[in-house]
Amino acid sequence: MTSHPYKNLPSHTRWYRAVSTIELSAFDPVVDFPFVIARHDKVATAGSCFAQHIAxxxxxxxxxxxxxxxxHxxxxxxxxxxxQYSTYSARYGNVYTSRQLKQLFERAYGSTAYDLDSWPLGHGRYADPFRPTIQPGGFSSLAELEIDRAQHLAQVRRMFEELDYFVFTLGLTECWFDRATGAALPICPGVSGGEYSDDTTGFVNLSVAEVVADMKEFLQxxxxxxxxxxxxxxVSPVPLAATAINRHVVTSTVYSKSVLRVAAEELTSEFPHVTYFPSFEIITAGPSAGRYFGEDRRSVLEDGVKHVMGLFFKHATDAGAVDAAASTNAEASSVAEGRASINAMKEVVQVLCDEELLARE
Structure with missing residues (x-):
């Protein structure tokens, strides 16, 4: 038999051995993860709603x-x-897009190019346009909002300067922005504060090149x-709650996730200190076959989260392969509560997800 490049490749390179004949619990697409996070390392997180599970x-x-x-x-x-204290490493709410992340850094370090004062909520209350859901009912005055924003951005600077690892979950390519300043927004004005107008609000569906450019600037x-x-x-495995483009939400979801996955690949190829963890693939591909999604075919069930995080701790940390149910008393109790705890967990995620507001329109 003649030799060929595929002949001696390891099992994880072959679909039949790595997917077709593998039980869901044994599905592990992580190969040669380059980092080992120690327990004392400072790990910060940001991104879409799915990033909350990592925290x-x-x-x-x-x-x-x-x-x-x-x-307090x-x-x-x-x-x-x-x-939303401790939802993420800082109180910035959901950072869905590469454009938001890039601008978060720039605003933290003094850029005034994206200045947006507030979104009025009525009755003398105001929302911060960059994190409209972090203050239920809004701020009681513009002064309170400005003070809170200033201390928030000071803490964001501290986070970036002191962290050892930054885990960022890319969530969306569809991005609303303020036309006057170019400021990227987490949600369309009018959904959770502010007023929508074609004259003041723009929309962009980011391309691979745009996501890569945003992320390069942030990484530098x-x-x-x-x-x-x-x-x-x-990359978040959670499908879009809604699309602003006149096409099926599934088509927009596939576009968005494909762009983000390709962008992540380009970035990891160029930057040695950047790597990719396949949360998206674990939930959506191979043996999972949709079994990790709830009845709405969008919410990720706790079993799926546990699979992702079990592999994360196995490959990316010094904890190694630790049984998730026995890792802590708190987690064991969560597992014992069964389906009721899963439903409760999904409700909490929906409360903390700006994008979920679109599904209720």
């Missing part, structure tokens, strides 16, 4: 989830959660203030 499991496993805005020590856990800026920082990119 939750980092805490459950006893790793150093880096939070720079923790809220006298506030109850329920209040802190409602006001981050390296400038923190040369030791390493970046882990993921």
């Amino acid at each position: 939750r499991h980092m805490r459950l496993r006893g790793f150093s989830y880096f939070v720079v805005e923790q809220g 020590f006298l506030a109850s856990d329920a209040i802190l959660e409602e006001f 800026n981050l390296a400038r203030v923190n040369p030791r920082a390493r970046v882990i990119l993921t």
Whole structure:
């Protein structure tokens, strides 16, 4: 038999051996992950709603989830959660797009190019256009909003300068922006504060080249203030709640996720300190065959999250392969609660997801 390049390749390169004959619980598409996160490393997160699961499991496993805005020590856990303290490493809410992330860094370090004062909510209340859902009911005055924003951006600077690992979950390519300033927004004005007008609000569906350009600028800026920082990119497996383009939401979802996945590949090829973790593939591809989605065919079930995070801790940390159900008492209790806890978890994610507001229109 003649030799050929495929003859001696390992099993994970062959669909039949790596997918067709593998049970769902054994499905593992992670190969040669380059980083090993230690328990003392400061791991910061940002991105779409799915990134919240990473934060939750980092805490459950006893790793150093880096939070720079923790809220008042006298506030109850329920209040802190409602006001999105510790949802991410800083209180920036959902950062769905590469454009938002790039501009977050620039605003934190003093750029005034994207200045937007506020979105009026009525009754003397105001929302921050860059994080419209972090303050239930809005701020009581413009002064309160400005003070909170200033201290928030100061903490964002601290986060970027002190973190060891930054995990960013790319979520969307569809992006609304303020025409006057070019400021990227997490949600369309009028959905959660502000007023929509074609004259003041623009829309862009980012291309691969645009996502790569945004992320390159961010990565170069981050390296400038923190040369030791390493970046882990993921793509959210959660489909779009709605598309602003007049086509089927599934078509827009496939476009968006494809762009983000290709962009992540280009970035990891160019930057040695950047790598990719296949959360998207674990949930959507191969043996999972949709089994990790809830009844709405969009919400990711806790079983799927546990599969993703189990592989993350196995390959990306010094914890190795630890059984998720036994890793902590808190997590074991969560598993024991069964389907009720899964439904409760999905409801919490919906509350903290700006994009979910579109599904209720």
